[in-house]
Amino acid sequence: MSDPALPSIIVDDVTKHFLKRKTHSLKEAFVTWAKRKPVRADRFIALDGVSFSVPEGEAVAVLGLNGSGKSTTLKLISGVLEPDEGHVYTRGRVAGLIEVGAGFHPDLSGRENVYLNAAILGMNRQQIEERFDDIVEFSEIGDHIDQEVKHYSSGMFMRLAFSVAIHVDLDILLVDEVLSVGDAPFRAKCEKKIAELTAEGVTMLVVSHSLGMVQKLCTRGIVLHKGKKVFDGPISEAVARIK
Template sequence: MRKATEDVVRPEIVRISNVSKRFVMRKDNSLKERLVTMGRMGRRHREDFWALKDLDISIEAGTTVGLIGHNGSGKSTLLKIIGGIIDPTSGAVERRGRIAALLELGAGFHPDLTGRENVYLNASILGLSRATTEERFQDILDFASIGDFIDTQVKFYSSGMYVRLAFAVAVHTDPDLLLVDEVLAVGDEAFQRKCLDKIRAFQKEGRTIILVTHALGQVTELCSRAILLNKGQVEYDGDPRKAVSAFRDILEDRRLSDVAAVQAHSSKPSIPSGQVLGATVHSVDLQVRDGVHPGDDLQIDIRLEHPEGLTEWVCAIQIDNAMGQVVYGTTTKRLGIELPVLSGELDVQFILRDVPFGAGKYFVNVSLMDMEGIHLHDLPQACSFDVPDYPLAVGTVHARPEFSFSA
């Protein structure tokens, strides 16, 4: 199996052909219920859930692939099928080389064995001889940094200690293919940096890595390719930044659907103290929902309502990035604006000049408050906008970089 690229011919290390995976969800909760509903009647008490549907994916050696998608999209299921942990319901998976997998916390170590014993056990499962494991044991111990706990039973480890040792074993077995499923989020920041440095070293050595993570910054920084899964199918396969942007659009659509569903079933009466009816955001002179570029003037249009008339009030905006961090906020009170009486519906507008936002998705939150700062009504994530990728830098702040040096 070989696939040609523009510059080099890379062998395929994984070939996924027409793979589907079905799980059966049972609705009878007890053994008694299952016995009563055995046979034909039992079909009423179970439901098929297709975690993956007809996937065709090939992964070339030496690439770093990020699997992204919302919870339940099939990422972890696909990674387990690639690793041979579970079998597909239909289709076939071909793989080559030694595989090391960190698929979930709690998998791979025997809780009643010590860390040292588990190192030798896992290394042997991954194909290392005892002599080779002994040669690498000190490197494994140094990387894990768990000290004397290496001779303690694993069941007494914290989640962080467990991940440290599991990752240390996996990366010191010379894998051709490394599978990582979100476990790096458990370690502390120093250990995460150590893991990322090891992954970068693997990339330089030409190893293949498949990474499942919700840290989208890691996807754009580390991966040469990203596969976006949605409801068990490939939504996008290609450039990591485009995949992340498409994923954020899916998340936003889901959020809006959830909000609409809650509002449709809500029995709460309208808020008599006033409310934020809605908001839109776009660059000045551009269409609503078009991308916002650094240096643009950003326009936020807001519609407010008060049934009786509010004489003293404040309108506030707050812009958050995709991680929920506040990147900007202001109010009409800070700006020293004298507002008219809010009676019935009223449209107001903020314009932010020469915005410096870095690449990513941003959410605008709107609040109606009284002069004392008490919130009368909030509309979280009232609208959102995207800032396209900037190839020279990353982060939430845009700045054009320059560099010089002198001997």
Template structure:
């Protein structure tokens, strides 16, 4: 099988900004000369990042506020230049980095479509051919000939997103713009990005939503203080992100290894194959991959299935089912089998935990795995509903 080409390569890339503390003219005059350096501070936004992104992948950039996600996206898009290192890209890029970026406030929506699309590389005939679709997708309607300075933030982003996705980019860069707009438009954006994925477009997405990343991305990159602390499977990346946000892991903060550790969570169907989409009512095996640093006589493990909002819809553990667990030493796979999982359609996250009993120890993974349920039933939950009409009176 031929390997997909690289569309973005970063080699030892760093970006440093200079922040001034003397923000007004009076302070700058007073601090002229040798004292001026005392009122400037260097900020390292991206710290020695090396990575490559191949065509056709969807990558989620995650981290706390100020971790360098947006700066890294701008470096990939060529919006800013690195202080050191090298960024190489190929193909047509469309960037959605800020609301209305590339729009002129005094021009109408119509004029800005032609201006922005031409900046993104489309010719006048190509824009003419796409114009009606751009307007229809944005939902701007009668406001298309109104100056965009009178648009709401939602109208801005809808038009900007619509222009970007109709330029047929090879690489789409998205920075949190999916958090703007009403729910219907957000769903439309997600559906369009999913369509891009099917068509082989490369997508690099910055998002604070674990649900969005789990639903859209096949690779997760977690940043902390400008440095990459994890790069790999999306579910594992979301777990690392939780550790970073809780202060348990990050740049300069090493993970402390517990005596018994949960390495990863795997979801299997009735045939023993890894599963991401499960038909309603089918069996699901939650496999916990464990590692005990030294032999342990008594221990326990469990898991929960949660909605994206954090509500538990199913949970179990070895104590509840009165499982007799043999002493553990080294690596072990522990299976919890749910014979008939009845959940409504949607996306679900699996959290898991392992605990040492004879030697107190505890380790868990949030968002250890993600799956979705498909159902043909017109009800939600564990049973179907029947209806019958009965005349009364």
């Protein structure tokens, strides 16, 4: 880890919008095409001038109702998306569990995907081989490790993806709802591991509808509403705003 006085994440006046195309039916789409009319598109503002920073080693929950901009925020921080306005800065290696199975190739086995995903996250072959058994053991995949992952359940996807991410030498961990697909014992194991990582100085940003879980894992909450930041403070107060 580097200087803990410097933020690990800075989101500076970020705005992100998407275009929603307007073709309500096959007939309307055909008429639009036949008449060479432009396809109507409305602009949806997912984030509107959002700013915050996260110090090294802090665990922060991003909360809000569906459509508030939570997942968009994590995707911007992970680099999957780029802001239309403003800037996002991260310091150190980022591991993101943004979607179940993201970064996994369905036609490859679990074993092959461990090597692929770990390499994407910055591990070399020697590091992967040294940690491979620990990754498989934590994931509880067992003999399924040599099956093609397209045959995995969502829970198996999550367990393996999470296990790879936490065995990387990471500085920032982004988690978006993926822990919700695991069973209770595995969720408890993940929560314990996340607590260990934050104690070691890993910075964490969590998106979850499980208010109980974020209260156990996080000390701070950022609440979004229709793309705007409406609260940033102690996790108990943030959770109270959602209930």
